[in-house]
Amino acid sequence: MKDRSLISYIIILMLCASILFPAKTLADWAYAFVVWDGYVYVLTDEIVNEVEKEIGHVTKYSDMEGTYSGNFSNVYPKGTKYYSIVGVNTDAAIAIKDETGKYIKATRNGEYASNKYDILHNRTTILWILMIVLIAILGVYFVNKRRN
Numbered sequence: 001m002k003d004r005s006l007i008s009y010i011i012i013l014m015l016c017a018s019i020l021f022p023a024k025t026l027a028d029w030a031y032a033f034v035v036w037d038g039y040v041y042v043l044t045d046e047i048v049n050e051v052e053k054e055i056g057h058v059t060k061y062s063d064m065e066g067t068y069s070g071n072f073s074n075v076y077p078k079g080t081k082y083y084s085i086v087g088v089n090t091d092a093a094i095a096i097k098d099e100t101g102k103y104i105k106a107t108r109n110g111e112y113a114s115n116k117y118d119i120l121h122n123r124t125t126i127l128w129i130l131m132i133v134l135i136a137i138l139g140v141y142f143v144n145k146r147r148n
Contacts, residue, residue, distance in 0.1 A: 041106035
């Protein structure tokens with residue numbers, strides 16, 4: 001009887017954990033973007049005619065939502081090059097050379113939030129972890145109480 005209640009408790013705990021922390025799945029991003037030098041640049045439909053110089057390239061591509069390091073893109077493959085635009089400060093916009101050789105304008109949208117979603121800095125994640133630990137402690141307490 002004692003083993004059955006312990007196994008039941010473990011199964012319930014695992015179900016709770018799977019509901020609270022579902023596996024990552026493929027998802028659609030809110031918009032197409034690249035990350036350069038720690039900032040997000042949202043792609044536009046605007047074609048750029050004059051670029052100045054190469055300033056970087058995509059170091060990581062993924063179509064799965066998440067946070068990544070480096071010059072990341074959710075659209076362009078690794079190796080796609082970034083360029084500065086003639087007469088435009090890179091704090092405002094950059095150009096991305098697409099697979100057809102055209103330069104697509106991308107406007108700066110703010111700092112890339114890679115650190116914001118780090119598990120140690122995410123308050124929601126910490127609260128969920130604390131709740132699971134509390135459930136586990138209570139479960140062990142009640143299982144031990146039942147045994148005595």
